[in-house]
Amino acid sequence: KEKKKKVPKPSSKMATILSLNPLAIRRFSSNSQCYLHRTMRIGQAAIHFQKNYPVSFVGFLQFSKRRNFICAVSKDAEESFKKTVEVDRLIDTLREASDKELPQIVVENVLAFNESFWIRLAARADTCKSDDDKKDYEELALTVMNIVDRLVHKTNEKIEASTDVLKAILKPVIDEVEEISWPLRDPEAVSLMEKEINQREQEGQLDEGFLAEVNAQLRQATKDGDKPGLEAMLQKVLQLYASRVLSKRSYAKKGNEVLKAEQFLETIIKAPEEVWNKLLLDGMTLGKGDISPEELYAVIKKRMERTLIRTEGGSYQQRVLIEYLKGIESRAGEIVRVLQG
Known part of the structure; x- marks a missing residue:
């Protein structure tokens, strides 16, 4: 054997x-x-x-x-x-x-x-x-x-720091029992959030770790489905962040010439999402303005290309900024379809 x-x-x-x-x-x-x-x-x-x-x-x-x-x-x-x-x-x-x-x-x-x-x-x-x-x-x-x-x-340590930054940003909309009431009771709360985001971004605290934390919290809130206020405010945080970052660069002037389509897009980028409909109706030729839908789509596409070049591929920052621009493009498409019957 x-x-x-x-x-x-x-x-x-x-x-x-x-x-x-x-x-x-x-x-x-x-x-x-x-x-x-x-x-x-x-x-x-x-x-x-x-x-x-x-x-x-x-x-x-x-x-x-x-x-x-x-x-x-x-x-x-x-x-x-x-x-x-x-x-x-x-x-x-x-x-x-x-x-x-x-x-x-x-x-x-x-x-x-x-x-x-x-x-x-x-x-x-x-x-x-x-x-x-x-x-x-x-x-x-x-x-x-x-x-x-x-x-x-x-x-x-980075996760804990990012969590603290997010808590500070959401503080204006959190009530006494540490919950987010929905709809918001204080109309100035979002303005205070925006002010905090601008300050933190200027200090360099809104990095990839922060965006990863916001996305993780948003996924969990969406999955739970019982905290609409938290879900809405996390989405608002990402919108305010994208608006702040995209507004730092302007392409509305070429020498002494003002590029009206670029200027119109930058106006929408800086504006709260709640007023996009009015801006689009007032600015496009289908409404009261002089910017055609094709011109708006062209500058949105160009801004996306610039964003892809200037941000790291696959990063949270790139994803958030591109999604924000796609949101504007999608909203413009909805307005165009409604106006065209």
Whole structure:
């Protein structure tokens, strides 16, 4: 009888590293901002996996429809092998990196530091023949975890700061029981919000972290469906932000010439969303004005192109600004359809 091969157990120090590893990553759907959260994991996961795998493979061979299961196992094994190769490539990159390069590599691959990574790193450390090599792996694991911990801490600080900024902006519309009454009781509340947004934007506090926080809160409010006031005010925050940022650049003058279509668009951009209908009726040729719908659509399209060039691709800022311009375009289209019967 063939002797069963003993699966090497991780060293006590590396098992401790696994049990202390706190990292798990939760990613929200719309793009792109990651929130890092801590969670505890059982350090013996690697041992459990290695013990059970040969048994499960033998079990598959005992089924009557053996061929199908063999194909399934083969496919799973192929996928598992590919993932292992990717993890090994990352581990080798980390080992070869200098102290200066290592933090950047960790940041760029932060989503890769999951349970499979740490199990593979422990397995490679356990197969080392020399104590020096094993020590290198243990030091690498601790260094990577320290970098990830700092990244988690820094991310949490940014989230907390962004939450505080949002609370300050929404303060004028929050009542005594910390709820947003809807419709708003104080007509000046939105003006106070706008003033706060302008001040915070000038101080550079309305960054990507802030926009990510507003979008996350808005998604949750929309999902809950029981806080129409909060949902409306979060949408208003994004509108006020877009109006502020887009108004900082003017394209209404070309030398001494005033471009009336550009000037008309900038008037709408600066105005509250509640008065867009009146402005469009008064400004377009279908109403009382001298700007044709085609001219308005053209300058909106041009402003979108400029915005795409001047903002980072896929950023929350780009998305918010483009959505604001699309909102103006959509409203103009509705007015045109109504006036044309």
